[in-house]
Amino acid sequence: MLEKMAGEAISGAFNQETVVGSNPPVVKKKRNLPGNPDPEAEVIALSPKTLMATNRFLCEICGKGFQRDQNLQLHRRGHNLPWKLRQRTSKEPKKRVYVCPEKTCVHHHPSRALGDLTGIKKHFCRKHGEKKWKCEKCSKRYAVQSDWKAHSKTCGTREYRCDCGTLFSRRDSFITHRAFCEALAEETARVTAAYKMNNANAGNISYPFMGTSLRSNMVQHFSSVFKPIPSSNGAMDQTRPGLSLWMDQESQTNQAMSNNLTELHQMGSSSIGTVYADPFSNPPHTDYQVNWAFGNKLSSTNAGELTSTTPPLTNLKEVGSPRLASAPSLYSTQHYHHQLPPAIMSATALLQKAAEIGATSTNPSFLESYGLKCNNNQIQDGNKYNDLFSPSLIPTNLGSDLDNSVRDLTTLNHLQMYPRKRPKTLNDDAEEGQTRDFLGVGVQTICPSSINGWI
Amino acid sequence: MDTVIYNPKPSYFMYSNVNQQGNDQAVDMRNNNQPPASQASTSHSSESAGDPCGPGKWAARLLRDCAKALSEKDSSRIHHLLWMLNELASAYGDCEQKLASHFSQALFCKATEMGELCFNTLSSVAERSRSFESARKMILKFQEVSPWTTFGHVASNGAILEALDGESKLHIIDISNTFCTQWPTLLEALATRNDETPRLKLTVVTTVSMERSVMKEIRQRMEKFARLMGVPFEFHVVSELYRLAELTKEELGVQDDEAVAVNCIGALRRINVKDRDAVVHMLHTLGPKVVTVVEEEADFTSSMDDFVKCFDECLRFYALFFEMLEESFLPTSNERLMLERECSRSILSVLACDEGDGGSCSTEESERRERGRQWCDRLKEAFSPVGFSDDVVDDVRALLKRYRAGWSLVLPQGDDDSGLYLTWKEEPVVWASAWKP
Numbered sequence: 001m002l003e004k005m006a007g008e009a010i011s012g013a014f015n016q017e018t019v020v021g022s023n024p025p026v027v028k029k030k031r032n033l034p035g036n037p038d039p040e041a042e043v044i045a046l047s048p049k050t051l052m053a054t055n056r057f058l059c060e061i062c063g064k065g066f067q068r069d070q071n072l073q074l075h076r077r078g079h080n081l082p083w084k085l086r087q088r089t090s091k092e093p094k095k096r097v098y099v100c101p102e103k104t105c106v107h108h109h110p111s112r113a114l115g116d117l118t119g120i121k122k123h124f125c126r127k128h129g130e131k132k133w134k135c136e137k138c139s140k141r142y143a144v145q146s147d148w149k150a151h152s153k154t155c156g157t158r159e160y161r162c163d164c165g166t167l168f169s170r171r172d173s174f175i176t177h178r179a180f181c182e183a184l185a186e187e188t189a190r191v192t193a194a195y196k197m198n199n200a201n202a203g204n205i206s207y208p209f210m211g212t213s214l215r216s217n218m219v220q221h222f223s224s225v226f227k228p229i230p231s232s233n234g235a236m237d238q239t240r241p242g243l244s245l246w247m248d249q250e251s252q253t254n255q256a257m258s259n260n261l262t263e264l265h266q267m268g269s270s271s272i273g274t275v276y277a278d279p280f281s282n283p284p285h286t287d288y289q290v291n292w293a294f295g296n297k298l299s300s301t302n303a304g305e306l307t308s309t310t311p312p313l314t315n316l317k318e319v320g321s322p323r324l325a326s327a328p329s330l331y332s333t334q335h336y337h338h339q340l341p342p343a344i345m346s347a348t349a350l351l352q353k354a355a356e357i358g359a360t361s362t363n364p365s366f367l368e369s370y371g372l373k374c375n376n377n378q379i380q381d382g383n384k385y386n387d388l389f390s391p392s393l394i395p396t397n398l399g400s401d402l403d404n405s406v407r408d409l410t411t412l413n414h415l416q417m418y419p420r421k422r423p424k425t426l427n428d429d430a431e432e433g434q435t436r437d438f439l440g441v442g443v444q445t446i447c448p449s450s451i452n453g454w455i
Numbered sequence: 456m457d458t459v460i461y462n463p464k465p466s467y468f469m470y471s472n473v474n475q476q477g478n479d480q481a482v483d484m485r486n487n488n489q490p491p492a493s494q495a496s497t498s499h500s501s502e503s504a505g506d507p508c509g510p511g512k513w514a515a516r517l518l519r520d521c522a523k524a525l526s527e528k529d530s531s532r533i534h535h536l537l538w539m540l541n542e543l544a545s546a547y548g549d550c551e552q553k554l555a556s557h558f559s560q561a562l563f564c565k566a567t568e569m570g571e572l573c574f575n576t577l578s579s580v581a582e583r584s585r586s587f588e589s590a591r592k593m594i595l596k597f598q599e600v601s602p603w604t605t606f607g608h609v610a611s612n613g614a615i616l617e618a619l620d621g622e623s624k625l626h627i628i629d630i631s632n633t634f635c636t637q638w639p640t641l642l643e644a645l646a647t648r649n650d651e652t653p654r655l656k657l658t659v660v661t662t663v664s665m666e667r668s669v670m671k672e673i674r675q676r677m678e679k680f681a682r683l684m685g686v687p688f689e690f691h692v693v694s695e696l697y698r699l700a701e702l703t704k705e706e707l708g709v710q711d712d713e714a715v716a717v718n719c720i721g722a723l724r725r726i727n728v729k730d731r732d733a734v735v736h737m738l739h740t741l742g743p744k745v746v747t748v749v750e751e752e753a754d755f756t757s758s759m760d761d762f763v764k765c766f767d768e769c770l771r772f773y774a775l776f777f778e779m780l781e782e783s784f785l786p787t788s789n790e791r792l793m794l795e796r797e798c799s800r801s802i803l804s805v806l807a808c809d810e811g812d813g814g815s816c817s818t819e820e821s822e823r824r825e826r827g828r829q830w831c832d833r834l835k836e837a838f839s840p841v842g843f844s845d846d847v848v849d850d851v852r853a854l855l856k857r858y859r860a861g862w863s864l865v866l867p868q869g870d871d872d873s874g875l876y877l878t879w880k881e882e883p884v885v886w887a888s889a890w891k892p
Contacts, residue, residue: 134849135853136853136856137853137856137857138853139846139849139850139852139853141846170857172605172609172640172854173595173598173599175639175640175643176595176598176636176639176640177595178639178680179638179639179642179676179677179680180591180595180636180639180676
């Protein structure tokens with residue numbers, strides 16, 4: 001939030017009513033909010049009783065009371081007034097702003113007055129009023145009926161996603177899970193920070209997963225093949241996903257595995273790589289906090305960071321050529337051309353090969369994660385727990401984008417046949433590393449399978 | 456007790472001896488007919504008169520019979536019943552089979568006086584295979600499918616938040632068996648309060664074995680999470696549960712300017728029966744603003760000397776618990792198996808181990824439960840009950856709504872009762888209460 005000093009403009013205007021303080025800092029939020037009440041506006045200070053009175057607008061003809069001025073005007077029309085009297089007798093040329101009657105409140109001060117009568121009423125209720133309305137499902141309390149209604153509509157329909165990809169329908173279980181899932185994130189952060197850039201060559205980039213149960217050793221499997229192509233998409237620059245993480249894993253890579261993987265990646269590059277946005281447009285920065293779960297590696301405090309990659313899904317259609325120039329790709333096709341044995345395998349053969357390597361599905365949450373994350377194009381600080389706990393609504397538009405791109409790529413159909421063994425538990429042991437769906441191709445379903453917690 | 460009845464080897468079920476009779480018995484038992492054996496008939500007739508079990512509940516019948524035979528020291532009958540149970544039981548079968556398996560193990564150990572040995576073996580096996588990950592999975596999954604523990608959490612957190620409202624330095628002394636899964640929601644609540652976020656110090660009193668295995672991880676997670684929430688947080692572990700009655704304010708790190716809350720979830724039952732009053736007194740000396748106690752509704756204490764009565768109660772409670780587990784979890788759930796194994800150990804310690812001097816399983820793991828009413832009597836010595844506010848009750852109701860049907864909330868009736876009861880199929884199973892000095 002930006003803060004501006006209102007300064008002279010305000011002190012000049014509020015000489016009609018109440019106190020005029022020294023220039024308090026004002027907060028600029030929305031157009032008519034307290035930050036910038038119109039300096040010329042008339043400041044009204046109503047008593048709580050008047051404020052909460054429901055019928056403040058009275059018809060002079062019949063005395064009927066209305067909550068809003070507009071309603072009163074509508075009513076007056078019905079009285080068939082002669083034209084002259086139709087005009088409002090005391091039309092207010094000036095804009096009115098209202099101060100909160102509660103003395104201890106920030107909005108009590110004229111410089112922080114609110115411009116809307118309904119707004120001040122709601123504010124007064126919310127902050128200083130008794131919370132009379134209670135949600136049945138989660139027993140959350142509200143002072144303003146409209147707030148309560150709005151909440152009731154969405155209560156229980158929201159879904160919360162942990163960084164590890166698990167989806168929750170209940171907030172409390174989400175919170176508890178997240179607390180115990182935390183360490184994953186921390187480790188990831190540490191690893192990423194420690195990563196050195198010099199690993200950025202020769203296919204050291206591993207395929208980024210969004211799987212829930214990926215463990216570091218899984219990463220090892222996919223280590224050597226991919227290098228992100230510098231993306232033309234500027235938005236990518238914001239996020240340097242912890243390729244460092246991957247690269248760090250690199251050092252422990254089992255070379256034997258990587259060979260298998262490279263072949264698989266070859267297939268992948270032509271199809272899979274096109275599906276997924278490449279957050280790794282550039283060699284990774286050390287300060288990027290990888291947000292997803294690589295098994296035990298999760299970024300706790302940077303829930304939103306990974307998300308800042310806008311998925312260039314729309315670019316994916318340009319796949320096909322090895323040089324995925326405009327499509328940010330996870331794979332450096334150039335790269336692997338240099339490095340890898342140009343094994344030419346059919347897609348099905350590659351699939352079979354991959355089946356040997358095994359796979360556990362990285363969740364379709366991978367896809368979603370991209371999508372979801374894209375919504376938060378900002379790096380969040382650690383303590384913005386609100387964001388962390390705000391339910392991640394799966395954006396439907398992303399889903400459709402994904403669908404489109406997926407459909408475009410017929411090879412993806414093969415991937416759907418790809419054996420997927422979902423890890424039953426969040427953190428499988430190393431032995432399971434053999435069977436991972438590194439492709440993370442859960443293209444059959446956009447939504448992760450597990451609603452109630454564990455995948 | 457008789458000298459060892461069997462040779463404790465698998466072949467102890469002397470097949471040849473009891474074969475014929477046993478077969479007949481087995482068939483008869485299953486078909487619910489009167490068996491020919493005269494000894495058996497008496498117990499059977501009395502049993503069928505007031506038999507609380509339905510026709511499908513063969514395990515309860517057999518087990519009760521066996522317990523009775525044990526108390527009567529009727530070795531041949533014990534023998535043959537255990538043999539039958541052994542045939543029918545399975546730790547991986549249906550509810551009846553599981554009950555048969557775990558309870559017959561306890562009966563066997565009781566008969567052979569191998570209780571402590573067996574218990575120690577089971578405990579060390581469990582400890583070796585226990586890890587933070589497995590414990591975490593187990594408890595979180597359990598909380599996911601059943602409000603058994605979360606009921607107590609929500610009620611206690613509500614009471615704690617209300618009692619400590621407005622304080623800026625909080626100190627919670629946690630003596631619970633739920634691996635600190637209660638605290639994330641409390642931390643979140645503290646963080647979202649409108650006013651200043653208070654500091655929280657959490658002192659966990661636990662056993663040495665727990666500390667070794669899981670507390671380090673828990674500490675990490677809690678600290679991290681608190682950082683995330685923006686709550687100033689300290690985490691301490693005191694691994695001296697076994698001498699809880701003797702702990703002092705200093706040992707627990709209670710300072711004078713702190714507002715103290717004591718949280719005991721499934722904790723008091725782990726104290727030796729004879730020390731419980733002392734513990735209550737000790738808690739009082741800490742000067743807490745609120746003490747929350749959550750226990751399970753079962754009474755293994757008042758019948759300590761009457762084996763059959765104790766056995767009956769034990770069977771009743773665990774039958775309910777196993778049934779609840781079966782209906783809450785997926786059929787092939789590892790977490791459920793882990794929970795059942797823990798129950799098995801607990802059953803063993805209650806039935807087959809002697810509490811008292813020399814009983815090694817009486818130190819940490821004996822779980823002689825008492826009913827809410829009994830705890831009330833104990834706690835009233837030093838505390839007076841605090842009712843849960845309407846808001847908290849509403850919170851609990853909302854919580855229960857999020858689970859499958861079958862759970863509900865019951866407020867206490869009568870004057871000598873306080874707290875909330877969680878009921879499963881109309882049976883009260885968990886009791887939650889709050890107390891102030």
